[in-house]
Amino acid sequence: MITCADMPKPDSDGALLMQALGEPVELLSWDADADWSRFSRVVLRSPWDYHTRLPEFLAWARRVAARSRLLNPLPVIEWNSHKRYLFDLQRQGVAIVPTRFIERDEPAAAAALAAFGGAEVVVKPAVSIGAFGALRGAADSGAMADHLRALASEGDVLLQPFLPAIADGEVSLIFFGGRFSHAVRKVPQAGDFRCQDLYGGVALPHEPDADERALAEAALAAAPAGWVYARVDMLRLDARPVLIELELIEPSLFLDTAPGSADRLAAALRAAP
Numbered sequence: 001m002i003t004c005a006d007m008p009k010p011d012s013d014g015a016l017l018m019q020a021l022g023e024p025v026e027l028l029s030w031d032a033d034a035d036w037s038r039f040s041r042v043v044l045r046s047p048w049d050y051h052t053r054l055p056e057f058l059a060w061a062r063r064v065a066a067r068s069r070l071l072n073p074l075p076v077i078e079w080n081s082h083k084r085y086l087f088d089l090q091r092q093g094v095a096i097v098p099t100r101f102i103e104r105d106e107p108a109a110a111a112a113l114a115a116f117g118g119a120e121v122v123v124k125p126a127v128s129i130g131a132f133g134a135l136r137g138a139a140d141s142g143a144m145a146d147h148l149r150a151l152a153s154e155g156d157v158l159l160q161p162f163l164p165a166i167a168d169g170e171v172s173l174i175f176f177g178g179r180f181s182h183a184v185r186k187v188p189q190a191g192d193f194r195c196q197d198l199y200g201g202v203a204l205p206h207e208p209d210a211d212e213r214a215l216a217e218a219a220l221a222a223a224p225a226g227w228v229y230a231r232v233d234m235l236r237l238d239a240r241p242v243l244i245e246l247e248l249i250e251p252s253l254f255l256d257t258a259p260g261s262a263d264r265l266a267a268a269l270r271a272a273p
Contacts, residue, residue: 003046005029008130009197011046013262016255020262021269030060037067043269044072047250051127054081071272072248073226080223080248083126083158089243092222095215096243097235100159101126102152109152112159113139119161122193123148126156129250131194136162165236166193170244173208173216174253174261175230177268180216182258183208197252205257215241228272229253229265 001018003011018025028034030047042064050057058078065074072080079085090096102109113121116139123144124134133151137144151157169185185206188194194201208216216232223230223246231251233244255262 001025001027002030002042002044003027004049005031006049007046008048011252013253013255014045016262017045017265020266022266030057036064039068041069041071041269041272044070044077044250048129050081050250051125051129051132054127057081069272071228071269073224076224076227076248080246081127082156083128083245084156085223085246086158086243089219089222089246092218094219094222094243095240097160097163097237102148102157102159104152104155104157106152109148109157110145113145113148116140116159116161122160122162123151124158124160125151125154126158130196134194136193162193163235163237169204169206171206171208171212171234171241172203172254173212173232173234174251174258175216175220175232176261176265177228177271179264180208180213181261181264182254183212184254184257203254203257209241212241215243219243219246223248228268 001014014027030050036042047057058081061070061074061077064070084101086096086099087101100112102112118138118140120136121139121144122134122136135144135147148157166188169187171183171185173183174181183206184203186201186203188201212234215234219232220230227248231247231253233247234241235244253265255265
């Protein structure tokens with residue numbers, strides 16, 4: 001089971017999954033000096049620094065996939081590692097948060113902000129996890145312009161309107177082996193827009209509405225085949241759910257909020273072809 005050497009926070013899923021697997025499991029950093037061919041499965045769970053070393057991480061994933069069974073599979077990981085995948089999903093009819101894609105060093109970056117006037121926006125890297133590098137603020141503020149320029153000097157950037165619905169929580173639907181397992185509503189700390197527990201967010205069990213299930217299933221149907229675990233994150237915009245992210249590499253799966261979910265994940269991993 002794959003983690004990283006410098007964990008930003010504890011992994012609440014890891015111990016539950018290892019117990020549910022009921023077989024010997026080694027927990028290794030993805031960049032460890034290991035003979036990956038000796039493992040029947042290499043399962044990504046908490047490599048939470050991969051976004052800072054993406055080329056190296058993808059090169060590692062390719063080596064592992066040539067020697068063992070990598071889960072999720074390599075084509076899924078490669079596709080999901082850059083948030084341009086959102087536009088792939090949009091082209092296939094999946095409703096996403098309105099998003100402006102800004103390429104690295106794009107000259108029109110400032111004009112993209114100007115199009116929002118003084119409205120609140122969120123600027124974030126196109127390769128990131130857990131709200132790393134995300135900033136919320138007025139589009140016409142100097143701080144947002146500076147942040148956008150700094151991010152665009154290092155990589156591609158996403159520019160999105162701020163959705164006030166985040167105050168009620170971001171909904172995440174979690175699937176194992178092609179089947180829905182459970183859902184949570186991740187509520188940010190008062191005054192914050194980041195719902196991750198690292199920033200004080202709280203995950204609560206959630207019973208998804210029919211339109212939330214439909215959006216999640218549409219997103220997963222449009223993604224590369226072969227995934228074993230998935231988390232579909234969404235918010236409401238104009239009363240309908242829209243996709244924020246489709247997490248197929250190292251998502252927290254909130255196994256501690258849903259009895260039996262660790263067993264379902266373990267069964268899906270065992271059954272993976």
